[in-house]
Amino acid sequence: MDLVALGKRVQALRVERGLSLQALADRSSVSPSMLSSVERGEKASTVVVLDRIANGLGVRLSRLIEDPETQRMVLRRAGEQDIVHEPGGWLRTILTPVIPGVNFEWIAVMLPPGCEPGTYGPWAAGSHEFIAVSEGVLTMTVDGREINLAAGDSLYLAADLPHAYANRTGEICRYHVAALIMRPRGTGTTAVSN
Numbered sequence: 517m518d519l520v521a522l523g524k525r526v527q528a529l530r531v532e533r534g535l536s537l538q539a540l541a542d543r544s545s546v547s548p549s550m551l552s553s554v555e556r557g558e559k560a561s562t563v564v565v566l567d568r569i570a571n572g573l574g575v576r577l578s579r580l581i582e583d584p585e586t587q588r589m590v591l592r593r594a595g596e597q598d599i600v601h602e603p604g605g606w607l608r609t610i611l612t613p614v615i616p617g618v619n620f621e622w623i624a625v626m627l628p629p630g631c632e633p634g635t636y637g638p639w640a641a642g643s644h645e646f647i648a649v650s651e652g653v654l655t656m657t658v659d660g661r662e663i664n665l666a667a668g669d670s671l672y673l674a675a676d677l678p679h680a681y682a683n684r685t686g687e688i689c690r691y692h693v694a695a696l697i698m699r700p701r702g703t704g705t706t707a708v709s710n
Contacts, residue, residue, distance in 0.1 A: 518557075519554075519557040519558070519559070519560060520557035521557075522554070522557065522580065522581065523554055523555040523556055523557040523558075524555075524557075525579075525580055525614065526551070526554055526555050526569060526573075526580060527555040528614050529573045529575060529579075529580075529614055530555075530573065532610075532614060532621070533573065533574070533600070535573075537551050537552055537555075540569070540572050540573065541572075543571075543572035543573075544568045544569050544571060544572025544573075545568055545572075546565055546568050546569055546572070550565065551569065554569065563577075566580055566581070574598050574599065574600040574601075574610075575598045576596065576598075579598070579613075579614075590613045592611070592613060597609050597610065597611060598610040602633065604628075604631050604632075604633065605628040605631060606625065606626060606627045606628060606631050606633055607625070607626040608623055608624070608625050609623065609624040609625075610622075610623055611623060611624060619696055619697050619698060620694070620695070620696055620697075621693070621694070621695045621697060622692065622693070622694050622695075623692065623693045623695075624690070624691075624692050625681070625690065625691050625692070625693065626688060626689070626690050627652075627654070627681065627682070627683035627688070627689040627690075627691075628683065628688060629683060629685060629686045629687060629688065630683065630684065630685075630686070631682070631683050631689075632680070632681075632682040632683070632684070633680075633681055633682070634680060635657070635678055635679070635680040636678065636679055636680065637678055638675065638676045638677055638678055639675045639676055639697050639698060640676065640697075640698040641676045641698065642676070642696075642698040643674070643675035643676055643695070643696060643697050643698045644672065644673070644674060644675055644695065644696045645672070645673050645675040645679075645693055645694070645695045646670065646671070646672050646693070646694040646695070647665065647670060647671045647672075647673070647691055647692070647693050648669075648670040648691060648692050648694075649665045649666060649667055649668065649669050649670070649689065649690070649691040650667060650668075650690045650691060650692065651667050651687075651688060651689060651690040651691075652666075652667065652683060652685060652687045652688055652689030652690060653665065653666050653667075653683070653684075653685050653687075653689060654681060654682070654683065654689050654691050655681075655682040655683070655684050656671060656673075656679065656680070656681060656682075657679060657680040657682070658673050658677055658678075658679045659677040659678055659679070660678075665691070675695060675697065
């Protein structure tokens with residue numbers, strides 16, 4: 517196994533989720549120093565440690581050890597999607613695989629009634645997000661401006677602005693985010709990822 521490539525995959529998944537080393541350590545029960553060594557490709561981890569890291573990232577172990585660079589096509593069946601259960605009951609399904617060098621993300625989100633995940637700091641300049649609501653009402657706050665999106669509505673935003681997602685109704689809200697993210701997220705982020 518190429519330890520450097522493995523480390524890059526772990527780091528890419530961690531950054532994609534907006535997690536610090538300490539946050540991933542807390543989620544995976546793996547020390548920050550071990551995680552750092554894995555990301556730098558300096559340590560060969562046991563399968564148990566890699567499985568803990570995968571669980572902390574909300575992915576299957578196979579996602580860490582497969583080499584996506586050798587694949588020209590990546591098929592992800594419904595049962596293989598990465599589902600992230602967030603505090604407050606909201607749910608993110610990451611529909612796109614992590615492929616080095618590809619900054620595109622497609623995420624399905626379910627916000628329960630009254631859920632406000634928080635405000636996200638800006639991504640790097642050149643980042644873009646497209647939001648499409650399929651059910652309920654999503655309240656977006658973009659650079660201080662509030663916009664309500666109902667089922668069937670969509671919004672484009674330059675993602676280098678602070679923005680927030682909220683469901684202030686008594687019904688479930690479902691939406692998709694398609695994003696071209698140029699990394700890194702700026703300072704002032706109060707939530708982990710959309």
